[in-house]
Amino acid sequence: MSKKPLFQRIALIGFGLIGSSLARVVRRDGLAGHVCGCARTDKTLAKARELGLADSFTTDPAKAAEGADLVVLSTPHGVYRAIAEAIAPHLKPGAIVTDVGSVKRAAIRDVAPHLPAGVHFVPAHPIAGTEHSGPEAGFEQLFADRWCILTPPPGTDEGAIERVAELWRRAGMTIEMMDAGHHDAVMAITSHLPHLIAYTIVGTATDLEEHLKSEVIKFSAAGFRDFTRIAASDPVMWRDVFLNNREAVLEMLGRFSEDLTRLQRAIRWGEGDVLLDLFTRTRAIRRGVIDAKQA
């Protein structure tokens, strides 16, 4: 690789869809002098090795973080705190720790207090994904032309923020800076609630009487299919999202439930005007999505 690496040594902790895709980008563009890959299980680590996703491998986050100038947490949120505690004594002064999780206030709560002074935590959320999981599911182009939101707390080292931003720019992303709480509220409605609803309706279908259930799959193209794709996303990751963005999800879910109850009542009492009014208004948002080139 002729390009100058962005980092001397990167520790990639976690080889799911995001972690393994980032690893592919880092290798492709030579963004690191050395990549140490870390996974919890020997099985995942063996797969990452087979795919050539790093230069060295370990199941010990502390060893991975040793001497790294960048540590990337790409694990489910539930293990953030344990990893932060494990790596803290091994981080060198000036090291940057970042993550890729979908909940940012909790990331700051669970990681920042455990890091030593002189180590910089830059919370990040590359908004990209598919319904597939694991090291084989990753691909270089996952991040291309997508948003990456950074939510560094006030006072975070500007140089560290810029280096994390540059990493994601190299992956093809556009950087957006945001307050962590605002990020969590935006994601609650754009991502977390849609996933919760999709999981729910697919669950409702799973519990159907047998004579209906087989038909549901057969005729899923009528609308249900799109929900099954969303509801095939990684279970552990999503459990941790809901447990850690509780307040914002419950707030949006409350609003959604009120609105759904209103429609339920309109259907029961034959109030066609209530339905027509809503169904007409929702088209405007679709036009907004198309105009914003997000369709």
Added chain:
Amino acid sequence: MSKKPLFQRIALIGFGLIGSSLARVVRRDGLAGHVCGCARTDKTLAKARELGLADSFTTDPAKAAEGADLVVLSTPHGVYRAIAEAIAPHLKPGAIVTDVGSVKRAAIRDVAPHLPAGVHFVPAHPIAGTEHSGPEAGFEQLFADRWCILTPPPGTDEGAIERVAELWRRAGMTIEMMDAGHHDAVMAITSHLPHLIAYTIVGTATDLEEHLKSEVIKFSAAGFRDFTRIAASDPVMWRDVFLNNREAVLEMLGRFSEDLTRLQRAIRWGEGDVLLDLFTRTRAIRRGVIDAKQA
């Protein structure tokens, strides 16, 4: 056209997405000796004429039905009864009336009693669609490799059923016979509830505070986007679906709401095992959808 037409004279009433797509198929394959197109407004009729979707045109369903051996209702459900009443005196003995609507018990309720003896009603539901509406939105391939469900009441003329089945086979569809009530229950969970939920969440987003709303569109690719597409479907058609499949939709909506409330409680009280269990089970349905080649 060298092929022998299936029908001497077809009356196509309604030039929305389905009606105009069927018109294109009928013209392409020469399935009718003469096609008379009927739309409610002069504007739609002019557009249908411009697109060459029929041989003759009228805004009067009775005139369109005069002498037809097949009448296809492709209008919103809400006008079925009025059209049935209007065309009844003008239908010739042995004529077949069919429809393309998403609700079949109500179609039988609103059409059959008004037709004269000797005229055959064959309720049909070609399961195909996009989020676009109107005569310009139609295309020949809309029906290719999709299901068409026929729900003729017991005693319906077998020859009439077969002729309607053959029409949709020519459009590329696979025919499935089903009891109307069963059809409505299956569609309530596979199509109607998904649409209702999508409309609801997009409505919830529409009502957000301004500082959140613009972000929702910007970051819609995180999951919300798929719902905006579904919620851009034709408002009048969908109003009529919910008003006319009330019992089945309310039944499925009740189950969905119970399941959602259970998840809400699990999130509030941090019951990760409840979430993980559901999120794991829903993957099985996705595999079923993929195995059934409906993904």
